[in-house]
Structures are given as structure tokens and as C-alpha cells.
Amino acid sequence: MEVRNRLIVALDVASMADVRQLVETLGDAVSYYKVGMQLFYSVGMECLTYLREQGKDVFLDLKMHDIPNTVAQGAASLTRLGVAMINVHASGGQAMMQAAAEKVAETAKTLNIPRPKLIAVTILTSMNDAEWASLRNTASIPDQVVHLAKMAQAAGMDGVVASPQEAELIRAACGKNFAIITPGVRPHGAALNDQSRIATPAAALQAGAHYLVVGRPITAAPDPRAAALAILEEMREA
Numbered sequence: 001m002e003v004r005n006r007l008i009v010a011l012d013v014a015s016m017a018d019v020r021q022l023v024e025t026l027g028d029a030v031s032y033y034k035v036g037m038q039l040f041y042s043v044g045m046e047c048l049t050y051l052r053e054q055g056k057d058v059f060l061d062l063k064m065h066d067i068p069n070t071v072a073q074g075a076a077s078l079t080r081l082g083v084a085m086i087n088v089h090a091s092g093g094q095a096m097m098q099a100a101a102e103k104v105a106e107t108a109k110t111l112n113i114p115r116p117k118l119i120a121v122t123i124l125t126s127m128n129d130a131e132w133a134s135l136r137n138t139a140s141i142p143d144q145v146v147h148l149a150k151m152a153q154a155a156g157m158d159g160v161v162a163s164p165q166e167a168e169l170i171r172a173a174c175g176k177n178f179a180i181i182t183p184g185v186r187p188h189g190a191a192l193n194d195q196s197r198i199a200t201p202a203a204a205l206q207a208g209a210h211y212l213v214v215g216r217p218i219t220a221a222p223d224p225r226a227a228a229l230a231i232l233e234e235m236r237e238a
């Protein structure tokens, strides 16, 4: 896969004006965007239509987490939107993930449209050991991430969202064809913001990540295009 197609830029903005400005500024440097709660809850379908018109791929990051039937029906609705990737929280359990996987496959087949990649979020990259322990979890974060990744794979997920710090363990446990999507990517010297379990773009790729999700290090940079190109160059070298 071309390096350019492995960088997913998080469009964490709240208006179409901001979307247009960023997408125009980044131009052909970026081919894949993540639309999350902030943008989708603000502008809805308009951003998906715009990104499709621009020829961009979309990861619709709504992180569904509910009972199996509700998530499966939600996943069917998102499948109809024609995006490239959607996701659920792995902590919703194996039955929930399996119901979603079956419904996505069935919906895509019925409509004769490409099936979006269905991804499970393991443990948020903002979570650190102290906060994890405060939730009374007993397994370590890496152990739990690998456990959830294996469960997701058994349920028919296409891959997981995890920290780059766990990518190597996931790859060893789930094989090279199970997609690993890593937010928590910070070039040397970039602000951490609210992220905890981070790595540089090069380290994330070397650990086995297939896709890197990068938001603020690009979107909040004084020159977003230059920031994206620098990350792509680091990825190419890695």
C-alpha cells in the first residue's frame, strides 16, 4: 500500500467551512480522512458527500457501543453511507461485534456495495496506567488490548484501533492481515495534548501499524500541508 493511503487525517472540526479549508490546504497530500463525533454530529451527511466528491476515503469514527441488536442495526445504517471504514468498541463484547460483522456483510451484499472495513476500538490511546487502574481493571493495558484484539478477530472484525505501543503485540497475536489502526501518533517535539500511549509516525509503522490516524499535529499546525508532508516523509523513510 502506498504510504499516502496509510495516513488518515482526523477532521476534528465542527463546520463545513473548516472542512473545506483543511481539505483544500492538504490537497493531494492526503487521500484518507477520519470523520468523528464532533464533525458528524455538527454537519451530518454533508461532510461525507463533500469528501466523496473530492475523491477521498472516509473512516467514519462513531465508536458504537450498545447491545448487539442496536449496534448491528447502526452498523447496517453506516454501511449504507458508502464509507470505507466504521467502528465499534470491542468492550461491547464478542456477541455485539459478531452481530455487527454479520449485519455489515449482509447489508453490503443485499445492496451490492463494497463492505466497509469494520474495526474494533480496544483501549483509548488517552488512557494511562493510573486511570486504567482507577477503573479497577486488573489486567495490564497491553494484555487487555491483545485480549480484545483476539476477541475482535474471532468475531469477524477486520482489525482494531490501538496505540502504536501495542501494535507489535497485536501483530504477533493476530497475524499480518488483521488491520491495526493507530491514533496516538506524535512526531518528535509535537504537543501530546490529551494522548498518553503515543509513538512517532516511524515507530508506529515499524511496530506494525497499517494506518496512522493523525489529527492536531497536522490540523493545528501553522502550515498543515507542510506538517502532513513531513509525516509522510517520515513514514516513507520508515
Ligand SMILES: O=c1ccn([C@@H]2O[C@H](COP(=O)(O)O)[C@@H](O)[C@H]2O)c(=O)[nH]1
Pocket: 010, 012, 034, 036, 121, 123, 124, 125, 126, 161, 162, 183, 184, 185, 193, 195, 213, 214, 215, 216, 217
Ligand atoms: O484510542 C483512540 C481512538 C480514537 N482516537 C481518535 O483519533 C484522533 C486523534 O487525534 P489527535 O489530534 O492526533 O490526538 C481523534 O479524532 C480521536 O478521537 C484516539 O485518539 N484514540
